[in-house]
Amino acid sequence: MKKRIAVLASGRGSNFQAVIEAIAAGRIPATCVALITDNPKAFAIERAGKAGVPVTVLDYTTFASRAEYETALLAAMKKTRADLYVLAGYMRILGPGIVRSFPQKIINIHPALLPSFTGLHGQRQAVEYGVKVSGCTVHFVDENLDCGPIILQKCVPVLQDDDEDALADRILVEEHRCYPEAIRLFCEGRLEITGRTVRIR
Template structure:
């Protein structure tokens, strides 16, 4: 395991499928000197992903692997893993990567694969999380950063951001505030990993050597 302090930079590969707003938050955090992480490459399964332009503008290497050009999930994931491993990253970050990953891929990156999900896990795994929170009459919603395991949206939590639901919220207005919270906690989680503060053990995720609760570190996010 890596440790903080004088350790070399933590090389990161980011996987995207779309606009890359969380990628941009990571780029900005690293550029500001807040994190010892270094994004070595951004890989997308879609050539039209706007996040590729964000990466290129920041001088980061990009690669497109079109999943439709492969015979099945395992073949694509094998090619994806080979592309990632060419950069020898310590961490792989899923930032809106709209693919369900095979068990073999997940095992290959065990303990060094992070994802962000737009709900307070374990609530609302899967899609349409904002509308589901509204339909349930919830008073709070948010987002979660977690280690990826073979269970969809089910790995140990690192950090969650809680967002209050207003009486007049729509799925769109709620999503906008949750996105703002995502842009706060994803760079934070990546920084913690890069500093060696967050690790995955058999018992779960730890922060500074202490086992995190099932909810991870919980932060309350107030929209400005």
């Protein structure tokens, strides 16, 4: 039986596109049942329209407080009845109430090799620190920023003449491979979590 996945995105949605293409190609045993966005101008909305994915727009700027926004977001997420919630360039930190409502059912992709270079601009942090290898990490979301159990990581060399954009472009290629793979493993029931360790069966 196919799993139900919902995607949360704030911007261009290139990882969202990679996921819906993998579903269409039969590489992920799932149906994308919703795109939820906090940004009414997100290009991800156009991608969802072309793929026939229902869209919910919760414009963050129209809410009186973060708490009010999160109440609406939690309701929207529950309404999808998704088995997995995929953060794909979603630029807001989920509050603990939302994370606790969907334990081990929310995943994120981060453009660095966690636990290094958490938060914004992971690629810039890698270049400025002078590391020789960077990459991307798919992880379960917990109540701490970029700290949940790691599912998959892919490495990318940092070249001597790299700037933030050049490294980001190369990491993004791996993100588009890594995220669909991690989602497939989840949907096939092949991820087993023990403490901080995720084992692939």
